[in-house]
Amino acid sequence: MKSLVYKLLSILFLITVILSCKPKDQIKIGISLGPLHERWEKDREYLIEDLEAKGARVIVKEANNDEATQKEQFLDLVKSKVDVIVIVAINSDAAGALVQVAKKNGIKVIAYDRLIKNCDLDYYVAFDNMKVGELQADYLTRITPKGNYAILGGDPKDYNSTFLRFGQMSVLQPLITRKDINVVLDKNVENWDPDVAYNIVNKYLKESTDLDAIIASNDMIAKGVCKALMEHELCGSILVSGQDAETDACKRIVEGKQTMTVYKYIESLALATTNIAISLAENGSLPYSQTTINNGKIMVPSIQLPNMIQVTKENMRMTVIADGYLDEKMVFEGI
Numbered sequence: 654m655k656s657l658v659y660k661l662l663s664i665l666f667l668i669t670v671i672l673s674c675k676p677k678d679q680i681k682i683g684i685s686l687g688p689l690h691e692r693w694e695k696d697r698e699y700l701i702e703d704l705e706a707k708g709a710r711v712i713v714k715e716a717n718n719d720e721a722t723q724k725e726q727f728l729d730l731v732k733s734k735v736d737v738i739v740i741v742a743i744n745s746d747a748a749g750a751l752v753q754v755a756k757k758n759g760i761k762v763i764a765y766d767r768l769i770k771n772c773d774l775d776y777y778v779a780f781d782n783m784k785v786g787e788l789q790a791d792y793l794t795r796i797t798p799k800g801n802y803a804i805l806g807g808d809p810k811d812y813n814s815t816f817l818r819f820g821q822m823s824v825l826q827p828l829i830t831r832k833d834i835n836v837v838l839d840k841n842v843e844n845w846d847p848d849v850a851y852n853i854v855n856k857y858l859k860e861s862t863d864l865d866a867i868i869a870s871n872d873m874i875a876k877g878v879c880k881a882l883m884e885h886e887l888c889g890s891i892l893v894s895g896q897d898a899e900t901d902a903c904k905r906i907v908e909g910k911q912t913m914t915v916y917k918y919i920e921s922l923a924l925a926t927t928n929i930a931i932s933l934a935e936n937g938s939l940p941y942s943q944t945t946i947n948n949g950k951i952m953v954p955s956i957q958l959p960n961m962i963q964v965t966k967e968n969m970r971m972t973v974i975a976d977g978y979l980d981e982k983m984v985f986e987g988i
Contacts, residue, residue, distance in 0.1 A: 683713075
């Protein structure tokens with residue numbers, strides 16, 4: 654009798670699961686992009702391509718780094734009754750309230766590349782940003798293990814800036830303790846804005862040019878840094894890091910103006926995200942995750958990909974060019 658009951662319960666469970674699964678062609682995925690420049694344009698393209706290939710309908714909202722616009726667009730996605738929202742948040746703290754609105758309306762939320770704090774987030778998918786910081790500091794300190802360093806961190810509203818700093822300092826701190834490296838300038842750059850980075854470095858260089866390396870946390874910051882260095886005729890003599898392998902940054906690297914960048918395999922991040930989004934939309938289940946991260950409220954299931962590499966003048970063609978990530982003519986044109 655018990656055996657029969659268990660069989661009936663099992664059949665009932667399977668029927669419930671099957672009926673609760675949503676066909677892929679009925680799935681709606683919303684994408685809320687806060688920042689928008691070259692790096693994020695590539696993410697957008699990969700996400701849309703992968704989701705549509707899986708049969709999902711995609712609604713994309715782009716806030717162009719305006720926090721108020723992102724809030725309005727996110728709420729529009731909620732009103733559109735999408736199944737899942739993939740969000741790249743401008744403000745890691747403020748976006749938590751948006752996630753809670755989505756959850757109250759039965760919508761799953763995936764934080765893409767940027768962790769959202771103090772909310773019931775469903776999933777966090779990103780690169781290992783601590784590793785990015787380590788790769789930046791590692792490359793510069795191998796070239797110049799002693800001297801005066803500047804650190805230009807990312808936007809304080811973006812929690813990735815914290816992870817990057819942990820990674821950078823894991824390499825720098827032993828050298829600072831030994832007094833091999835002296836940090837003479839340490840600032841965060843609002844909105845990862847190259848103009849803000851330019852002003853910070855330009856102001857410093859007016860007072861002192863005794864500087865050996867600048868850890869710029871991404872290529873947008875490096876752009877402003879290199880502009881300031883050029884005006885003081887120091888471009889190429891001071892090491893500069895970056896992140897994202899943007900076209901202009903890679904051109905600066907082959908020209909000898911920027912030292913390196915970190916190339917992250919964005920397509921793998923987009924693919925992981927679309928697989929999770931489809932699973933959540935189909936039946937609300939979470940793919941297995943060995944990793945969780947504390948966002949201040951819950952332990953969020955997460956994937957943090959290690960897929961990245963240091964890119965320099967020497968390996969440019971073997972990395973971003975060979976992968977088809979950037980066009981060789983655009984990088985090497987005029988050089």
